[in-house]
Amino acid sequence: MSMIKPRSKHFSLLLVTLATLLSLSVWFSTNAVSTVLETEKSIDQSSIAVLTIAVQIGFVFGTLFISFTNLSDLINARTLFAVSSILAAITNFLVIPFDSTDALVVARFATGAFLGGVYPMGMKVISGWYVSGRGFAIGTLVGAVTLGLGTPHILMSVFSENWQMVIILSSILTITGGVILKAFVSDGPHDVPGARFNPRYLISALSERGPRLALIGYLGHNWELYAMWAWIGNFMFYVLEERSLFGDGVQLASLITFLVFAVGAVASSVAGAWSEKIGRTAVATIAMVISGSVALFIGFIPVQWSVLIVIFALIWGASVIADSAQFSTAITELSDPVYRGTMLTFQIGVGFAITAASIWLLPVVKDLSGWGWAFAILALGPAVGIIAMLRLRSLPESRNLAGGKR
Structure with a gap:
């Protein structure tokens, strides 16, 4: 292990980060073009919510199927990542020809299900490259996830008059990400041999206080995160519709929404590095105090104060994701390495x-x-x-986090 050059693991982190960023471009594709879909396909806002939920439920189905079958620990994670990316891209493309809401819901559910083989697998691959510095590595990866989810919004700011191009390009980016991870990344030195199928492992792992509290924290985090991400674009359009500095309101709202995701990407990596110094539970707690506080008041600010709203939206974008990697890293540090993929996939699936x-x-x-x-x-x-x-921080098990920094 000492013969592994730091350059090789950092280069692997760069490639896994890029692959994950690209492969998740299809997640919020319909949210990015929602204002156009309402006109083009006669879909109301409640149906847009259903399409978003379909992706989430599909993702849950995909991740739970993978975790209960131990699939992520039975076959190579890079192969599963690549195949899942290609299938997610294909089902995302179906948004263009499909017109009925029912057909669109099925397509979005399928996209979410296949993405269940992407996000957790990226985490598993990178955790095989890092022990020391794993918080920074997974934080950087979560930052890539954040940026990837925001990608359709920046595409929409460029192609506001051609929503189909947003769908097509997001599918192309997703396929590209799968190819990169499979073709150019190898398994890390800390990767462990594939596990045998053991349906009882999840039950035994969650009977322990450490993994259970990390899961509860992740559930609370996800309650806020994805609803904010799903609707911040609509909120920005509501605030900025009549206040565009260039182009139309859709362009400006899409650009600001992408920036909300972008600052989150940076904050996630920074928080991951910070957690190596002051501890996972401390960073997660600070981030949730900030994001929860902004959630309490941002919607009450008068729309005339649009600049202030944008500033707080950016603060929210940074803080709402900064804690995410701490929960995922904690799960890898508190559970059996042989079932690392199973625990990550289960945590993410239940959280979603x-x-x-x-x-x-x-x-x-x-x-x-x-x-x-x-x-x-x-x-x-x-x-x-x-x-x-705070409860996890008080337990002896927390000494396994961040090299003893809790």
Whole structure:
């Protein structure tokens, strides 16, 4: 292991990060073009929410299938990543020819299911390259996820008059990511041999306090994160529709939305490095205090103060994702390395199950009482996450986190 050059693991991190960024470009593709779909395909905002939820539920199905079958530890993670990316790209492309809402829901569900073989596999591959510095590595990878999810919005800011190009390019980027990971990345020196099928492992692992609290913290984090990501573009359009500095309101709102994702990508990597110095639970707690606070008030700010809203949206974009890698890294440090892929996939799958509820609930509350209360309910997630992280920090098991820094 000492013969592994740092340059090789950092280069692998760069490639895995790039591959993951590209491969997740299809996730929010319909959200990026939602304002156009409402006109072109006669889809209302509630149906857009259903399409978003379909991706989330599909992702949950895909990840839970992989985790309960131990598939991610039975076959090579890079192969699963590549095949899943190609299939996700194909089903994303179907958004163009399909016109009925039912057909679109099926296509988006399939896209989400195949993405279940992408995101967790990227984490597994990179955790095979790092022990020391794993928080930074996974934080950087989560940053790539953030940027990848925001990619359709920057595409929409360029192709606002041609929404089909947004769908086509996001599919091409996803296929490219799969090819990069399979063809140019090798398994790391800390990767472990494939495990035997063991359906009881999940039950035994979650009976332990450490992994269970890391999972609870992740659930709270996800309650806020994906609902914010799913609807921040619509909120930005609501705020900036009549206040565009160039082009039309859709372009400016799409650009600001992409920047919200972009600052999150940077914050995720920085938070990962910071967690190696002060601890995983500390960084996660600080991030959730900030993001939960912004969620409580950003929707109540008068739209006339659009510059202030944009500033707080960027702060929210940075803080809402900064804690994500801490939960994923904690799971790899608190569970059996042989079943690392299974635990990561299960954590992510269950975490994403809760996102369907918050993504659905937010527009319902918005229609009843406005953006203020709609965003405020998201603060419930960070509140639960903070309690879980402080509890985990007090346990002896937390000494396994970040080389003893908890």
